[in-house]
Amino acid sequence: MMKYGYTILYVENVKKTISFYEKAFGFTPKFITPENDYGELISGETTIAFASYELGKSNFKQEFKKSSSSDRPLGVEMAFVSENIEADFKKAIDMGAVEFESLKEKPWGQKVGYIRDINGFLIEICTPIKL
Numbered sequence: 001m002m003k004y005g006y007t008i009l010y011v012e013n014v015k016k017t018i019s020f021y022e023k024a025f026g027f028t029p030k031f032i033t034p035e036n037d038y039g040e041l042i043s044g045e046t047t048i049a050f051a052s053y054e055l056g057k058s059n060f061k062q063e064f065k066k067s068s069s070s071d072r073p074l075g076v077e078m079a080f081v082s083e084n085i086e087a088d089f090k091k092a093i094d095m096g097a098v099e100f101e102s103l104k105e106k107p108w109g110q111k112v113g114y115i116r117d118i119n120g121f122l123i124e125i126c127t128p129i130k131l
Contacts, residue, residue: 008041008049008080009117010064014039015023017050019067024095025080025088048078049052069098077114077122079090089113089125 011017014032018039023128030047032039056064067074082088086114089103096118103113103125112126 004046006047006049008051009119009121010053010066011050012066013051014050014052017082017117017119018055020096021048024092024097024117037120038048050129052102065118069116071120073100073120077124079124079126081128082125084111085111085127089115092123 015036018029018032018041020069021041022029029074030040030042037055040047042105053066056106080111086102092115093099097115100116100122101110101114105111110129112124115123115125
């Protein structure tokens with residue numbers, strides 16, 4: 001059986017991105033390569049990792065679309081579950097994230113809001129779903 005191990009986002013500056021995620025969301029850096037072209041965060045069961053665009057170019061023969069905060073977000077998001085959503089949403093914005101959709105309560109009782117990180121990636125901050 002396979003296990004979901006990593007989400008790797010390609011970014012301009014790995015070290016700056018790791019620092020943003022540490023300050024905005026409280027994730028702990030796991031490691032960064034000496035070349036600063038790859039880094040990982042301790043974020044729960046699945047590792048969030050970042051790799052430089054240059055490393056991505058060396059991994060792929062085909063070109064890939066870079067995320068940009070000046071363009072519409074890519075059609076994918078990461079979701080971070082919070083027990084203190086108002087404070088966590090505000091903290092992320094205070095640390096440099098940009099609000100994409102304000103906090104709203106869904107019909108099933110979950111509260112969600114969307115931000116974009118410093119690279120333009122879409123992040124949902126949400127309360128746990130209560131079953």
